[in-house]
Amino acid sequence: MAASSRAVNTSPAYGAQLKKFAIYGMVTMFGITVAFIFLLPFGNMALMSVKTTDQITESATGLIWPMEPETFTYEGENYDVYEVPMPDGTTRQLALVEPTRRVSQFIDPSNPEAGLIEWEGNWRALNRVSYLFPHWENFAEAWDLINFPLLFRNTLIIAVVGMIGTLASSTVVAYAFARFPIPGKNIWFIILIGTIILPSQVTLIPTYAFFAKIGWVGTWLPLIVPHFFANAFNVFLLRQFFMTLPRELDEAAMIDGAGPARVLWSVIIPQSWAAIIAVGMFHFIFAWNDYFSPLIYLLGKPDLQVISVGVQAFNFTYGPRPELVQATSLMAMLLPLFLFFIAQKVFMRGVVITGVEK
Amino acid sequence: MSSINQAAALPSEAAQPDTTKKKMSLERQQRLWGWIFLSPWLIGFVIFTLAPIIASLIFTFTNFNLGTEGITWAGLDNWNKLLSDPLTLQSLGVTFKFSLIAIPILLFVPILLASLLNSPSLKGKRILRTLFYLPYVIPAVSAIFIWQSFLNSEAGWLNRGLELLGVQDPPHWFEDAAWILPSFVMIGLWGIGNAMLTTMATMQGVPTELYQAAEVDGAGTLTKWRRITLPMISPVIFYNLVLLTIGILNYFVVPWIITRGTGRPGNAAYFFNMHLYKTAFAYGDMGYGAALAWLIFIIGLVVTIVLFATSRRWVYYASGDS
Numbered sequence: 171m172a173a174s175s176r177a178v179n180t181s182p183a184y185g186a187q188l189k190k191f192a193i194y195g196m197v198t199m200f201g202i203t204v205a206f207i208f209l210l211p212f213g214n215m216a217l218m219s220v221k222t223t224d225q226i227t228e229s230a231t232g233l234i235w236p237m238e239p240e241t242f243t244y245e246g247e248n249y250d251v252y253e254v255p256m257p258d259g260t261t262r263q264l265a266l267v268e269p270t271r272r273v274s275q276f277i278d279p280s281n282p283e284a285g286l287i288e289w290e291g292n293w294r295a296l297n298r299v300s301y302l303f304p305h306w307e308n309f310a311e312a313w314d315l316i317n318f319p320l321l322f323r324n325t326l327i328i329a330v331v332g333m334i335g336t337l338a339s340s341t342v343v344a345y346a347f348a349r350f351p352i353p354g355k356n357i358w359f360i361i362l363i364g365t366i367i368l369p370s371q372v373t374l375i376p377t378y379a380f381f382a383k384i385g386w387v388g389t390w391l392p393l394i395v396p397h398f399f400a401n402a403f404n405v406f407l408l409r410q411f412f413m414t415l416p417r418e419l420d421e422a423a424m425i426d427g428a429g430p431a432r433v434l435w436s437v438i439i440p441q442s443w444a445a446i447i448a449v450g451m452f453h454f455i456f457a458w459n460d461y462f463s464p465l466i467y468l469l470g471k472p473d474l475q476v477i478s479v480g481v482q483a484f485n486f487t488y489g490p491r492p493e494l495v496q497a498t499s500l501m502a503m504l505l506p507l508f509l510f511f512i513a514q515k516v517f518m519r520g521v522v523i524t525g526v527e528k
Numbered sequence: 529m530s531s532i533n534q535a536a537a538l539p540s541e542a543a544q545p546d547t548t549k550k551k552m553s554l555e556r557q558q559r560l561w562g563w564i565f566l567s568p569w570l571i572g573f574v575i576f577t578l579a580p581i582i583a584s585l586i587f588t589f590t591n592f593n594l595g596t597e598g599i600t601w602a603g604l605d606n607w608n609k610l611l612s613d614p615l616t617l618q619s620l621g622v623t624f625k626f627s628l629i630a631i632p633i634l635l636f637v638p639i640l641l642a643s644l645l646n647s648p649s650l651k652g653k654r655i656l657r658t659l660f661y662l663p664y665v666i667p668a669v670s671a672i673f674i675w676q677s678f679l680n681s682e683a684g685w686l687n688r689g690l691e692l693l694g695v696q697d698p699p700h701w702f703e704d705a706a707w708i709l710p711s712f713v714m715i716g717l718w719g720i721g722n723a724m725l726t727t728m729a730t731m732q733g734v735p736t737e738l739y740q741a742a743e744v745d746g747a748g749t750l751t752k753w754r755r756i757t758l759p760m761i762s763p764v765i766f767y768n769l770v771l772l773t774i775g776i777l778n779y780f781v782v783p784w785i786i787t788r789g790t791g792r793p794g795n796a797a798y799f800f801n802m803h804l805y806k807t808a809f810a811y812g813d814m815g816y817g818a819a820l821a822w823l824i825f826i827i828g829l830v831v832t833i834v835l836f837a838t839s840r841r842w843v844y845y846a847s848g849d850s
Contacts, residue, residue, distance in 0.1 A: 194649050194650075194651060197644075197647050197650050198649070198650055198651045200644070201644055201652070201656050202652075204641075205656050205659045205660060208659070208660060209663075210678065210685060211675055211677075211678035211685070211718075213685070214677055214678045214684065214685040215674040215677060218683075226683050227682075339569070342565045342568060343565060343566055343568055345565050346561075346562050346563075346564075346565035347566070349562075350558055350561055350562025351555065351558055351562060352559060352562035352563060352566060355562075358566070358570075362569065365577055366774075367770060367774050367832055368577070368825075369774065369777045369778055369821075369824055370778055371778070371804055371824055372580070372584055372821045372822060372824070372825040373576065373581060373584065374580075374808075375584050375808055375814050375817050375818045375821055376579070376580035376583035376584045377576060377580050378808075378809075379583075379592075379814060380580070380583075382594060396572065396576050398568065398572075399568050399569060399573075399575070399576060400568050400569040400572060405569065430558075430565070434565075455665050458667065459665075459669075461668055461669055461781050462780060466809055469809075477667070478667050478668070479669075481667075481669050482669050482785055485673060485785075492677055492680075496674070496677060498673075499669070499670035499673040499674055500670070502666075502669065503666035503667055506665045506667065507662070507666060510665040514658055514661075518661065518725055521721075521725045521726065525722060525729070525764065525767065
């Protein structure tokens with residue numbers, strides 16, 4: 171009640187209001203602070219991506235922004251500009267023409283006709299004048315170096331075709347679980363869910379050997395075809411959704427002579443867009459971000475490579491150019507971020523359905 | 529498996545559409561359609577899960593190298609090698625040590641965040657929720673490089689910030705054997721989005737009468753959180769714990785990229801899956817690789833069984849419904 175005791179108006183209602191607002195303010199400020207710290211690495215990346223390598227090295231000494239040192243051209247030569255404290259107490263921005271340890275010669279960029287200005291003191295103690303200059307050209311350079319259009323196209327094709335596969339198969343399988351009297355259905359369902367907690371390594375080597383045997387290693391097929399056989403998370407989400415749909419509509423359609431496939435297509439799917447979009451988004455973002463499968467299946471095929479591995483391989487080659495690594499990392503995440511922002515409501519509801527209803 | 533059983537036990541049998549004399553044949557027809565619609569998953573399960581599990585068990589008893597054609601019988605050699613290979617024990621140790629740091633933090637931070645985001649005194653909930661979820665949707669590779677520069681001991685903002693706060697000699701995160709695993713946990717914080725969302729949604733489902741009753745008994749905010757919220761959300765905590773455990777058993781990309789496959793400094797970041805990847809794909813030793821895969825499979829199975837067995841003691845299921 172500290173806030174209310176200090177308030178001028180001491181009516182109890184006013185005090186309670188004030189206390190409520192104080193708590194609102196504190197909790198909200200705290201939330202914003204935590205979010206700010208949580209997302210700080212993005213700021214580090216964004217600023218680094220528009221610096222030069224030298225500026226990044228310099229940033230260890232305190233520069234946060236991409237600053238370029240100011241220079242002044244005098245009689246055909248470039249001179250650095252410094253903040254120079256003058257004997258009369260003012261500070262002037264002067265270009266250093268002739269540095270010596272005790273006495274240096276400066277020129278005033280705004281008034282070069284006045285000639286050289288002599289200044290006593292150690293010029294090394296002076297601060298340089300610099301201005302903000304983001305190096306946007308880093309993005310153009312990174313774009314060309316990683317062959318961004320190629321990586322983008324490859325990843326897009328793999329993600330979209332796989333998405334179609336998982337949508338088609340998961341919808342059908344979820345329909346089977348939601349509506350049909352399959353013998354042993356509960357056991358099948360437990361096995362399906364069990365595959366979620368199966369460590370993927372145990373199937374990795376034979377699957378790889380199998381794909382190698384049939385000549386699929388070095389192609390996109392291992393990254394696409396398995397998604398045409400449904401996936402436990404997606405089936406679960408869709409099944410949960412289908413089970414909330416009233417059966418009366420199915421039955422009405424059946425009485426009108428619709429077969430099971432027709433019911434799925436004309437009755438179930440039109441009511442389930444929210445869940446279907448969520449599944450499509452999950453798969454697209456998963457495929458876009460996937461690193462391990464393309465790493466093993468597209469090894470040594472740079473023309474077929476996807477963006478995750480492309481960015482990582484680029485870093486291994488261009489590690490000494492951290493600004494380009496940050497620029498490529500930013501470019502790789504723009505599409506999933508964009509999709510997430512436009513469909514976040516559906517996306518987050520999908521997460522909740524799979525997570526909470528188990 | 530109780531939590532999964534519940535989902536499976538939902539009333540889901542198809543209601544009998546009608547009771548005409550054709551009922552039997554209709555039911556058979558329905559079953560047939562059921563099998564047809566189920567078949568994509570059944571076929572995929574056999575090809576991509578069941579057969580590979582069995583095949584990898586068989587591989588463990590063979591010398592099978594992708595480079596050199598042909599398989600020879602190896603008996604128990606690969607299994608014996610598991611015990612004698614110092615890197616196997618080493619990398620299991622790293623993975624275990626990491627789980628000891630990562631699991632408590634990555635389990636509780638989402639709960640704390642969800643509590644904050646569900647606070648009635650918080651304004652701008654939806655924006656904050658989106659912001660906390662956001663790093664989850666970006667490629668792991670991007671996130672890793674972003675953190676790599678953020679934690680750079682010279683130019684990274686974290687150490688610059690720590691210096692500003694007066695920390696004399698901030699850690700050299702990825703170069704220091706003592707700090708590299710905690711650094712990975714920090715990166716892991718960017719993956720808590722799902723856990724946070726599911727926890728939030730479960731918290732919103734806790735009946736308000738429980739809180740009202742506790743208030744009548746004079747319970748404070750913290751008591752209510754500890755005595756009501758935590759037990760009521762224990763199923764989702766358990767679910768997140770299982771997913772986290774599986775995530776650690778599959779942990780690969782972060783240490784692989786940060787250490788460029790070396791596991792340095794020393795072997796402090798040489799995780800089990802890096803050992804598996806190198807054995808199977810860099811050296812092509814698929815037989816021994818399969819034995820490593822089966823080892824982690826068995827460990828995962830044991831851990832999961834232990835988790836489910838102990839869950840009866842601390843996971844609270846309100847009722848039969850989901």
